[in-house]
Amino acid sequence: MDEPQTLRTLGSAQTLRMPAFDVPARATAVDLTEELQRARRELQGGRHEERVPVLREFEDGEVPLSLEYASYEDGLIEDAKANIAAGNLELALAQLDEVLELLPGHYEARYLRSYCLLFGGDEMAALTELESLRADRPGPDLAARVLELRTTLRGRLTDRLLADPDEKALVEYLRLVPEEGGCWLELTVQRASRGDLHGAVATARAGAGVADAEADRRALDRLVHRLRLHLLRALAPRFVEPLHAGAYDTALEELRRLGPEWSDFEPVIDLASYILRIAREGPGRPDLPHDRADVVYDLLAGYDLGRTGALLDEGRPEQGLALMRRTVRLVPTDPCTNFVLGLCLLVTGGDLDEIEAAARVAGTDERVTGAGDLLDAVALRRVDREAVAIHDFVGDINDCPSARIKQALQRTRTLRTHAEGLLRTIGEPFRDQLRSLVGVLAVNAVQLDVVLVSNELTRVLRAGWHAGIGIELDRVIQRCAALRRTTRDADTTRIIHQIEQTARTARGRV
Numbered sequence: 001m002d003e004p005q006t007l008r009t010l011g012s013a014q015t016l017r018m019p020a021f022d023v024p025a026r027a028t029a030v031d032l033t034e035e036l037q038r039a040r041r042e043l044q045g046g047r048h049e050e051r052v053p054v055l056r057e058f059e060d061g062e063v064p065l066s067l068e069y070a071s072y073e074d075g076l077i078e079d080a081k082a083n084i085a086a087g088n089l090e091l092a093l094a095q096l097d098e099v100l101e102l103l104p105g106h107y108e109a110r111y112l113r114s115y116c117l118l119f120g121g122d123e124m125a126a127l128t129e130l131e132s133l134r135a136d137r138p139g140p141d142l143a144a145r146v147l148e149l150r151t152t153l154r155g156r157l158t159d160r161l162l163a164d165p166d167e168k169a170l171v172e173y174l175r176l177v178p179e180e181g182g183c184w185l186e187l188t189v190q191r192a193s194r195g196d197l198h199g200a201v202a203t204a205r206a207g208a209g210v211a212d213a214e215a216d217r218r219a220l221d222r223l224v225h226r227l228r229l230h231l232l233r234a235l236a237p238r239f240v241e242p243l244h245a246g247a248y249d250t251a252l253e254e255l256r257r258l259g260p261e262w263s264d265f266e267p268v269i270d271l272a273s274y275i276l277r278i279a280r281e282g283p284g285r286p287d288l289p290h291d292r293a294d295v296v297y298d299l300l301a302g303y304d305l306g307r308t309g310a311l312l313d314e315g316r317p318e319q320g321l322a323l324m325r326r327t328v329r330l331v332p333t334d335p336c337t338n339f340v341l342g343l344c345l346l347v348t349g350g351d352l353d354e355i356e357a358a359a360r361v362a363g364t365d366e367r368v369t370g371a372g373d374l375l376d377a378v379a380l381r382r383v384d385r386e387a388v389a390i391h392d393f394v395g396d397i398n399d400c401p402s403a404r405i406k407q408a409l410q411r412t413r414t415l416r417t418h419a420e421g422l423l424r425t426i427g428e429p430f431r432d433q434l435r436s437l438v439g440v441l442a443v444n445a446v447q448l449d450v451v452l453v454s455n456e457l458t459r460v461l462r463a464g465w466h467a468g469i470g471i472e473l474d475r476v477i478q479r480c481a482a483l484r485r486t487t488r489d490a491d492t493t494r495i496i497h498q499i500e501q502t503a504r505t506a507r508g509r510v
Contacts, residue, residue, distance in 0.1 A: 035226045036189045042219055073099050073106070080112055089116045107138040111146055118153060123160070124172065127153045131176045154180065162186055174207075181207055181216020188223055201227045229267060229295065232258075236299050239271075243300070244326055248279040267295045274300075278330070285333040297334040301327045308340055317347040328358075335365035342374050352378050352385075376427045380434055383419045387437050387444075390415070394447050402455050409448040416441040446487045453479045454499050461506060473507040476500075 076095045083092035093116045099109040110133045117126035130150050138146065154177055161170055161183055170187045174180065184207025192200035201224055208220035235258065242250035255262075255272055262268050274286045274296050286293040304327045311320035321344035328337050342358035345351065356378045363371035390412050397405065419438045426434055453476060460472045480500035484493060 035223065036192055039185050039189050039219060039223055042185070042215075073102055077108060077112070080109075084112065084116060089120050092116050093120070105136065107133065107136070107142055111138075111142060111149070114146075114149060114153075118149070118156075123153055123157050124169075124176075127157065127173075127176050158182055165190060167191075178210045179212035181211030181213050181220060184208075184211060185216065185219055185223070188220070188227075192227060197227055197231055201231070228265060232262070232265070232267060233299060233302060236303055239275075240300055240303065240330075243275065243278070243330055248275055251275050266292070267299065270296050271299055283330055283332050297331050297336065300330050301334055301337045305336060305340055308344065312344070312347070317344050320344045321348055321350070333361065333364075335362045335368045335371070338362045339368050339371055339374065343370075346374065346377055346381075352382055373427050373429060376430050379422055379426065380430045380437075383415065383422065383434065383437055386411075386415050387441055390444050391440065394444050397448075397451055400451075402452060405448055405452055405455070409445060409452065412441055412445045412448060416445065443487070443489065443492075446483060446489075446492060449479075449483055450492065450496060450499070453483065453496075457499055457503055461502075465510070470507060470510045473503050473510065476503040477507070 076099045080092040080095040080099075083089070083095065093113065096109045096113045096116065099106055100113070103109070110129055114126045114129040114133070117123070117129060127150070130146055130153065133146055134143075134150070137143070157173060157177075158180055161173055165186050167187065167190050170183050170190075174183055174187065177183075184203065188200045188204040188207065191197075191203055204220045204224045204227065208217050208224065211217045211220060238257075239251045239254040242248070242254065252272060252275055255268060255275075258268065270286065270288055270292050274288075277284070277287070286296050288296065304323045308320035308323050311317065311323070321341070324337065324341040324344050328334070328341050331337050338358040339362035342355045342362060345355045345358065356375065359371050359374035359378065362368045362374065365371075390408060393400075393408050416438060419434060419441060423431065423434055423438065456472075456479075457476050460469060460476065463469075477500055480496050480503065484496050484500075487493060487496075
């Protein structure tokens, strides 16, 4: 009979495969591209509805002949109106220009000229003419018609400029219609997109001060905030590096050196308050609303989080772990930092309790969706490590006392029960691996049980003939039959069959 202690390995605890974890995006982190895209989407959803202007003078369809007017200029005006009504815009323009040569500044001639330019396709020239006329304050009736025509021009030009934006055209248009907030937004987006962030901030601020639509003013104010936050984040290493060395006064001095234009910026105020808190009490959760605390976290940890993500992509998790260990000391309650710390620990085979603690902090923010997967990975790795220990024990079981084998069997059964329960809750990325481990544990349990049965048979046979030997041999045969039903492995079945045959042979001699 083969020695049962030399059973071959029937399976092994596999090397765990981790799913692809993404470094979580902080909701209040400055994603400038997304912010600019958002501004553009808002612009596309808020276009003006064009209203076609109507010349009230032509509503009756009757235009007097110029011969009925005593003034030559008045006759030219009426002839121009008739030509406009007939669609003869070039002739009407020539007549209006003649009036303006005779009477420079003539209000109605300038108004009609704007109308001709608009429907002749030169909207910008029409708007320039109208703005000049508005500045001269014509009488109430004409002023109302000028405003009506200007509204139509504004809608048409705004739509055209936003559909096919050109920076020079936007600048010229805003000189004439400074209250058009949508175009200030587009100009801001253009300047920010090409990297002129300071110019973009100045543009957005100027627009927020003159835009006539409240929604545009809010959008411009938000863009100012986000652009400034982006600029501040680029400056963050200046005041974050001293904090890693415990030089809190130096960090505060670096904040002051940003200049007076930053002193009233809310994130700078919040950051200074948190640094003072660290100096007095040590790091912790900033005493701020959630969104503002998130900004402080991002300023203190965002740079290192970005570097760590790159290091993980490059296959250098150890360096990333070193960065995260120093960063988490500044922001121990930041969910994003704790998530990436836990991820680095997991990839480098770190302490499971430490990974679990980091994952639980990460899980306090529902936006860090990978925190649950990180906890599942810890649970799976705990099962894996225990399964590996059991598997190694099974592989080196020679001359092991039955008492220890029984303990290992109980340990295997307990772990298998735990793993089967975990299968009901663990995430999909880990389920197949855990199912494989459950299968390995089932095989290991059979192996251990086979060894115990073999050892029991050896004990009975070495004791020689004695009262009750038949009962003991029958018990071995029954256990073999039960074990054979629990495995499909051919080698294990063969070994069980050998043990059973040896027991039956002995039983026949009693």
